[in-house]
Amino acid sequence: MEQVAERVKSLVQDNSHEVYSLSAQMVQLQVIQGAVARLLERIDDIVYKGWHTNSGMAHLSILEIRDTVRLVDIGFHPLHTKMQETVNAVESFSNELFDIIVSPDGGKPCINSLIGWNYHAMNNNIDVFKREFGREPESFEEVATYILDTTKKVVAKSEENKKSRCANID
Incomplete structure (x- = not known):
């Protein structure tokens, strides 16, 4: 935002x-x-x-x-x-x-533009943060840190799953 x-x-x-x-x-x-x-x-x-x-x-x-x-x-x-x-x-x-x-969806930027995509992505990130912690974020940095940490966990889990699948094939 x-x-x-x-x-x-x-x-x-x-x-x-x-x-x-x-x-x-x-x-x-x-x-x-x-x-x-x-x-x-x-x-x-x-x-x-x-x-x-x-x-x-x-x-x-x-x-x-x-x-x-x-x-x-x-x-x-x-x-x-x-x-x-x-x-x-x-x-x-x-x-x-x-x-x-001004955009077709009630004042939100158009999702087909870079700014609109970033706007919608950030709003979705804030919604995920609220569901996870049950409160409003204190700052943009708090949301960004949470999303970055979550992304790192997902990537690490994905790598772990790849290794375990490769080990099961051998």
């Missing part, structure tokens, strides 16, 4: 970090939006002044617009790529949190 809690905590922290990163990227996107707005104002200014009809001024205006569009593109393309990666990371964290917290 502590493993699930630690994993949820880690996912929430990772998700929070990615959302913070996304908010910083939104500020960068606003800067790019401001540059596009200034470019549109500049184009309106060029048309208003009639420079688009003068071939020399039109040429200079086109070069200015081209340079501005390149700068906007230089800022936008990597930002878009990074934002897409961030959104994908947040989606991945959200999906994993959903699998842990």
